[in-house]
Amino acid sequence: MSTGRREFLARSGKLLFLTGAAQVAFDAVLRGEPTSAPNYQTAEHWWGMTIDVEKCIGCGNCVRACKEENDVPREPYYFRTWVERYHVPEGDADSPQVDSPNGGYDGFPERYRPGDGSKSFFVPKLCNHCAHSPCVQVCPVGATFESPDGVVLVDKTYCLGCRYCVQACPYGCRFIDPRTRTVDKCSLCYHRITKGLTTACCEACPTDARVLGDLKNPKDPIHEFLRTHKVQVLKPQMATGSKTYYNGLDGSVR
């Protein structure tokens, strides 16, 4: 063993005093590039998203981008985000026809005709990153949680795969990954947003229908958007504290 005393002290010191993020940062400092050290502070952020239904064109870019970015199984029925097409017959908001072929991954083949008095529109869906998530409350082992910066995350190494959270989510945002038998869901691209990038779906959205926002950053344009638009969250009666705000959401959307 050729571990010198100096190296041994440095290593054991790191092991004793530095954990997780601090160790990554310290490694960057040791490499002589302290600027690449992550200086992300969870307490300084509170993430949310705005979705402008009136801008969504149903191209499915977000669905494809999400699957690419997050290694989501390509088969249908596994989605971290998906797009629904609503078709509401005239004057009958209670019984909309909703379809989402392959989650919108391959786009939406036209099946409605213009001028029949009905209205149609697209509604992108994803985890609403609730501040008071039902899914977090039911997890028996603490494998899913609201992070200090307001993102509902999954601890994949700790998840039992019991599916309680899948049933608890009022928005249907969770699925069991068939490869790991553990739960998976939108992480709001946590690996991206903590590096200063936007989410994959927002990056790929051609019309800016979905925009990531940091509600704790007073300079973030999300505040302007929320001020100047009449926004709504999904299922407000469930008091989930959803942070996904929809503009132009029709009353028929569930």
Add this chain to the structure above:
Amino acid sequence: MDGSFGHKGHLVRVAALFAASLVAFFVLRALFVPAGFGLYGHYRAGAIEENRLRPVAFAGRAACVECHSDVPDAMKGGPHERVRCEACHGPLAAHAGDPAEKKAVRPDSRVLCARCHAASVARPARFPQIDVADHAGQEACTTCHAAHNPLAPPATSAGPAPPTPGPQGGGQKGGTR
């Protein structure tokens, strides 16, 4: 006196059992509760870091523009000005990390353009939509439209940047290579 504490062995045994189970509790707790659990809440604190440490697939527009600085100029003022590169060209973080590693493929315009611009009742009425077969027949969209600035015809070469638009696929990349 003698009679009341004559059986203190019972008490010692109970106390020993209690102490042993206390030790067993802490040993088992240390064994089964992962490190960092409960630091921020009812979860493993390290899970936050694990969620962060995943590779990125989409590099983001800022990374693309570092090398392909001519493209934003070509898009300027056009309807696609705000569309980010990887919305059409796909995830290219591997290419941004090492340009030799992965090359961007030129998307098939008839598939790509139709994803957004094929007429659909559900699309917002003010969004530009066409019946693809009616509008272009079998022609590639890029024959008439420069993908980066579709309302300016590719053949005019308004600026110095757009290179030789060929008969097909001409203005598609508008000088990305």
